[in-house]
Amino acid sequence: MPLDYIFDLAGTLVFAISGALAIREKEHDLLGAGFTGFITAIGGGSLRDILLDSYPLVWIDDIYFLYAIFLGLLLAFLLPKYLSKLRKTFFLFDTLGIALFTILGVEKSLSLGVRPEIAAIMGMFSAVMGGVIRDTLTNETPVLFRKEIYASACLAGAILYLVLNYFQVDRNLNMIISIALILMIRLVSVKYKLSLPRLG
Amino acid sequence: MPLDYIFDLAGTLVFAISGALAIREKEHDLLGAGFTGFITAIGGGSLRDILLDSYPLVWIDDIYFLYAIFLGLLLAFLLPKYLSKLRKTFFLFDTLGIALFTILGVEKSLSLGVRPEIAAIMGMFSAVMGGVIRDTLTNETPVLFRKEIYASACLAGAILYLVLNYFQVDRNLNMIISIALILMIRLVSVKYKLSLPRLG
Amino acid sequence: MPLDYIFDLAGTLVFAISGALAIREKEHDLLGAGFTGFITAIGGGSLRDILLDSYPLVWIDDIYFLYAIFLGLLLAFLLPKYLSKLRKTFFLFDTLGIALFTILGVEKSLSLGVRPEIAAIMGMFSAVMGGVIRDTLTNETPVLFRKEIYASACLAGAILYLVLNYFQVDRNLNMIISIALILMIRLVSVKYKLSLPRLG
Numbered sequence: 001m002p003l004d005y006i007f008d009l010a011g012t013l014v015f016a017i018s019g020a021l022a023i024r025e026k027e028h029d030l031l032g033a034g035f036t037g038f039i040t041a042i043g044g045g046s047l048r049d050i051l052l053d054s055y056p057l058v059w060i061d062d063i064y065f066l067y068a069i070f071l072g073l074l075l076a077f078l079l080p081k082y083l084s085k086l087r088k089t090f091f092l093f094d095t096l097g098i099a100l101f102t103i104l105g106v107e108k109s110l111s112l113g114v115r116p117e118i119a120a121i122m123g124m125f126s127a128v129m130g131g132v133i134r135d136t137l138t139n140e141t142p143v144l145f146r147k148e149i150y151a152s153a154c155l156a157g158a159i160l161y162l163v164l165n166y167f168q169v170d171r172n173l174n175m176i177i178s179i180a181l182i183l184m185i186r187l188v189s190v191k192y193k194l195s196l197p198r199l200g
Numbered sequence: 201m202p203l204d205y206i207f208d209l210a211g212t213l214v215f216a217i218s219g220a221l222a223i224r225e226k227e228h229d230l231l232g233a234g235f236t237g238f239i240t241a242i243g244g245g246s247l248r249d250i251l252l253d254s255y256p257l258v259w260i261d262d263i264y265f266l267y268a269i270f271l272g273l274l275l276a277f278l279l280p281k282y283l284s285k286l287r288k289t290f291f292l293f294d295t296l297g298i299a300l301f302t303i304l305g306v307e308k309s310l311s312l313g314v315r316p317e318i319a320a321i322m323g324m325f326s327a328v329m330g331g332v333i334r335d336t337l338t339n340e341t342p343v344l345f346r347k348e349i350y351a352s353a354c355l356a357g358a359i360l361y362l363v364l365n366y367f368q369v370d371r372n373l374n375m376i377i378s379i380a381l382i383l384m385i386r387l388v389s390v391k392y393k394l395s396l397p398r399l400g
Numbered sequence: 401m402p403l404d405y406i407f408d409l410a411g412t413l414v415f416a417i418s419g420a421l422a423i424r425e426k427e428h429d430l431l432g433a434g435f436t437g438f439i440t441a442i443g444g445g446s447l448r449d450i451l452l453d454s455y456p457l458v459w460i461d462d463i464y465f466l467y468a469i470f471l472g473l474l475l476a477f478l479l480p481k482y483l484s485k486l487r488k489t490f491f492l493f494d495t496l497g498i499a500l501f502t503i504l505g506v507e508k509s510l511s512l513g514v515r516p517e518i519a520a521i522m523g524m525f526s527a528v529m530g531g532v533i534r535d536t537l538t539n540e541t542p543v544l545f546r547k548e549i550y551a552s553a554c555l556a557g558a559i560l561y562l563v564l565n566y567f568q569v570d571r572n573l574n575m576i577i578s579i580a581l582i583l584m585i586r587l588v589s590v591k592y593k594l595s596l597p598r599l600g
Contacts, residue, residue: 031352046251051446053455055253060318118460132537137332139341141539152431231552246451255453260518337532339541 004175008104009068011097012059015041016072018094019134021083034073036134041069043130048105048122052112091190098127099182102154103175106161116162123158124151149189157182204375208304209268211297212259215241216272218294219334221283234273236334241269243330248305248322252312291390298327299382302354303375306361316362323358324351349389357382404575408504409468411497412459415441416472418494419534421483434473436534441469443530448505448522452512491590498527499582502554503575506561516562523558524551549589557582 019040020033042059049057059065076083083090105126109119128151135142161178169177188194219240220233242259249257259265276283283290305326309319328351335342361378369377388394419440420433442459449457459465476483483490505526509519528551535542561578569577588594 031355035351050250050450051457051460057251060251060314063315063317066317114460115463117463117466136537136539137336137342139336139339139539142537151435155431231555235551250450257451260451260514263515263517266517337536337542339536339539 004100004104007100009064011100012041012065013068013072014090014093014097015101015130016069017076017083018090019130020073020076021080022134022138030077033076036138037073037076038069039137040130040134041065041072043133044101044126044128045105045130047129047133048109048126051125052109052114052122054108054112095183095186096179098150098154099157099179099186101127102157102182103161103178106158110165116166120155120158120162123161124154127151127154149185149194153182153185153189156185204300204304207300209264211300212241212265213268213272214290214293214297215301215330216269217276217283218290219330220273220276221280222334222338230277233276236338237273237276238269239337240330240334241265241272243333244301244326244328245305245330247329247333248309248326251325252309252314252322254308254312295383295386296379298350298354299357299379299386301327302357302382303361303378306358310365316366320355320358320362323361324354327351327354349385349394353382353385353389356385404500404504407500409464411500412441412465413468413472414490414493414497415501415530416469417476417483418490419530420473420476421480422534422538430477433476436538437473437476438469439537440530440534441465441472443533444501444526444528445505445530447529447533448509448526451525452509452514452522454508454512495583495586496579498550498554499557499579499586501527502557502582503561503578506558510565516566520555520558520562523561524554527551527554549585549594553582553585553589556585 016037018037020037022036022040042057042065046057046059049055059069102123106119106123108126109122110116114122132142134140157178160181161174164174164177165171216237218237220237222236222240242257242265246257246259249255259269302323306319306323308326309322310316314322332342334340357378360381361374364374364377365371416437418437420437422436422440442457442465446457446459449455459469502523506519506523508526509522510516514522532542557578560581561574564574564577565571
């Protein structure tokens with residue numbers, strides 16, 4: 001099993017946990033939480049694959065993704081308080097997850113033959129749209145509109161990956177650099193409460 | 201015409217009516233009500249077929265589904281007060297509709313070659329996602345998060361069908377038993393106001 | 401370059417501008433505005449093509465649509481106040497945009513071999529669903545439910561086009577007449593604040 005397959009599964013698990021915990025304060029019960037966890041984990045990648053006509057969808061084809069989601073939901077159900085206390089650890093995992101999903105999304109899009117501009121958008125979509133769909137379903141203002149740097153960090157990482165890829169930088173090195181950029185932008189912007197300027 | 205084709209059409213008609221009536225109290229006019237009725241009727245099955253790459257979508261391929269929707273909308277427009285008084289009859293039809301959509305969704309998914317775990321999810325999606333999309337578009341908290349047992353009943357029926365199918369129970373008998381389970385869970389949970397426990 | 405290709409690009413640009421400006425009053429920053437502009441511009445056509453299994457999606461296949469969107473977003477970012485002052489000019493362009501998207505959507509659907517009833521729905525979807533998705537994501541009540549005549553005008557134009565097409569009216573003449581009908585219904589209904597009757 002290659003390393004990024006394992007990371008992909010781990011990212012899916014983390015997304016399922018954070019999705020399920022995201023609605024704790026709302027009036028939802030177990031299946032509602034499971035549903036939002038599920039959507040958060042598979043939404044972004046599914047949207048990307050539907051837009052690119054790439055079938056079968058990963059989680060439908062490879063049962064291990066479903067198992068990763070179930071495991072994540074189980075952890076969220078059994079240990080919600082414990083996991084909530086791990087907020088910082090979790091934030092790090094979540095950020096690692098979006099960084100990884102972004103770059104894997106870019107790579108998959110390129111492998112399907114689309115132009116780099118499209119691949120950058122698809123990379124960002126892979127990482128953020130699961131959360132956007134979840135927030136839309138639960139009537140939250142999507143995180144994308146609240147914590148702007150979230151999506152911008154993904155876009156910046158995706159573009160860096162594409163530039164380095166154009167200059168034929170080694171793939172593994174490129175992944176590490178691009179993921180590091182996303183992590184750095186995200187961590188710095190959260191630490192210093194940075195945000196993008198508003199319109200007009 | 202096989203019996204479940206007729207039931208499928210009837211379920212579509214009932215979903216169109218309940219979708220159109222669902223927004224009566226809101227500030228919507230005729231086309232708005234028609235639109236939500238339409239989405240409620242075709243949303244779940246369309247999402248399932250898009251996720252499974254099964255084309256053409258049923259309502260695009262078979263014009264009778266569109267006619268069933270138009271008939272449902274027409275009834276909702278002409279007889280809104282009469283239909284609203286039939287609340288109990290309606291609830292029964294609606295529940296029959298989701299039960300049937302669940303099992304037909306499971307069967308279609310299996311026929312497309314997916315694993316039983318995926319077929320169970322797709323069966324539930326077929327039944328509930330039309331209502332979820334409708335509620336999301338009209339800025340309601342989706343019914344899925346308010347009346348939990350709704351989706352759980354579908355999932356339980358889907359799993360029962362898959363288990364009995366594994367043990368090669370006759371298909372018609374299996375359908376009747378699984379649909380009966382969904383009806384029973386739903387009716388009992390509504391009568392006794394049961395709900396699933398919450399998270400954490 | 402045929403004329404309707406140019407109009408299609410221009411409509412995309414206008415939709416991107418109006419989508420980005422639509423959320424100015426909300427607490428969104430630059431990428432949020434860009435995201436909603438993007439969704440508004442590509443949402444309707446993408447949904448139509450996904451429902452009809454017509455791939456690749458136009459904006460993924462033809463980079464000029466992405467450039468039109470970027471140009472629209474750039475204008476919205478650089479000249480938001482100026483563009484807002486042009487409200488009337490803008491309204492006209494927006495209405496031209498939805499009229500054109502409707503008829504092009506009908507034509508594309510027919511060319512994919514669907515029945516006229518489906519083509520009429522797909523034409524309306526092409527024009528209005530981008531705005532519906534945008535409003536849903538930003539937690540607005542979709543414009544479809546607030547300003548009813550919006551979608552009705554598209555539907556009326558789509559049906560007129562199909563009727564004239566059935567009687568083999570010349571395509572260019574048909575386009576002009578059908579687009580004119582949509583423009584007229586929309587302008588008259590806005591001027592006289594007309595709306596469809598409500599349900600029940």
